[in-house]
Amino acid sequence: MVCALGIEGSANKIGIGIVNDGKVLANVRRTYITPPGEGFLPKETAKHHREVILALVQASLKEAQLQPADLDVICYTKGPGMAPPLLVGAIVARTLSLLWQKPLLGVNHCIGHIEMGRLITGAQNPIVLYVSGGNTQVIAYSNKRYRIFGETIDIAVGNCLDRFARIIKLSNDPSPGYNIEQLAKEGKQYIKLPYVVKGMDVSFSGILSHIEELAEPEKRRNKRKKPQDEPEPEYSQADLCYSLQETIFAMLVEITERAMAHCESNEVLIVGGVGCNERLQQMMGIMCEERNGKLFAIDERYCIDNGLMIAHAGAEMFKTGTKMPFEDSFVTQRYRTDEVLVNWRED
Known part of the structure; x- marks a missing residue:
């Protein structure tokens, strides 16, 4: 002991x-x-x-x-x-x-x-999706190492969410990502955003730049040099949060599923702060169910x-x-x- x-x-x-x-x-x-x-x-x-x-x-x-x-x-x-x-x-x-x-x-x-996720959930040898403010990786264990199968090539998914929360002035209490998640539940319109998956890697910086322009019509007008009298479409914060979550989580589900297929695994474990997001868990759960697999996730305590x-x-x-x-x-x-x-x- x-x-x-x-x-x-x-x-x-x-x-x-x-x-x-x-x-x-x-x-x-x-x-x-x-x-x-x-x-x-x-x-x-x-x-x-x-x-x-x-x-x-x-x-x-x-x-x-x-x-x-x-x-x-x-x-x-x-x-x-x-x-x-x-x-x-x-x-x-x-x-x-x-x-x-x-x-x-x-x-x-x-x-x-x-290791915390494996202890709490009892997952034996899962594909691990590690998503946090500073890291985004798809991981599988092999020969005494946790091997990285795919990762972000620029900013982490949590950093993307946090920075967008700052753009639209959401509270940081208890966390920016949590407040985006709650606002996204009110979203009704999906706004098409860049979907950037490169092999097993993902990129979030371009998505963030694009959605920042959508959130700030004046900045978008000045950048594109449109006539001042030409109206710019405006989007609700709820629709933007909903669209951002749907897009980046779909990217994560895609690369996780590809890792499952490669490793012939039927388990997925989500860890890291963004792993608390109920919508991410729901989307990953649907994918796992379609593959006759099982999703393991933990609550905010762990x-x-x-x-x-x-x-x-x-x-x-x-x-x-x-x-x-x-x-x-x-x-x-x-x-x-x-x-x-x-x-x-x-x-």
Whole structure:
């Protein structure tokens, strides 16, 4: 049995989780929320994390009813992510490791999502769709690695949604993507948008530019140099959100289905913050049903960035004897999913 404490702080959420041999003991989290129309900058995000992280560590131990001596290992997000927020988690993890005299392990953020999803859902060997603010990848396990079959070639799907939410001034509370999802439910008209799938890869930046013009008729008029008296069509925000979701989620379903066919898999697991989206789950579920497959998804407790996923992945690594020298406890903004040797899986 391994009892692990995990620290996740790669973006605007800072979370602490404690897991003991696959049993969830604590999962506490705080989110840095900015005003409508604004994103979160690395410096301010890191400041938020510094202000709340120690209280979260104390809250996690209280929720788990544990003392530091009960822990076996301290885990933190090594990357990928934004450097200043990542450093907050790494520095606190180093400090706790020294104070409590516990081993320290750096965990890949994506691997944390995948292993958390497998733990909660019981999925054995699924095709993984990893969709978040900073990442979009279709992944399958093979020969001790999580292999990337397809990914975004520019911005991530969550980043696309977040940036559009800022354009139309939606609230960032609880998250821009969530508010787009709710507004999309009111949409009735589908507006044709660019559909960009290139082999197994996808692109979202052109879609974002196009829908930004649709959302701002004056900008579109100036760009296309139309006569000022020529009316520009206007679209409701609900229709734009609905159309954006339908288009980009259809792209994701397409490349996921292609990966299923290639790997002869009948399971799909959706992880990452965007994986909470009910419409994405519905569309993916329809595809899986048509292929006699099964969809696995998790709710916002485990889908959105959290410390528990880092604790669980770190515990799995620790069980197999993985060790990390203290001098290697740095962070890296670009830490590929397929760089990690998955030595804890035997299938």
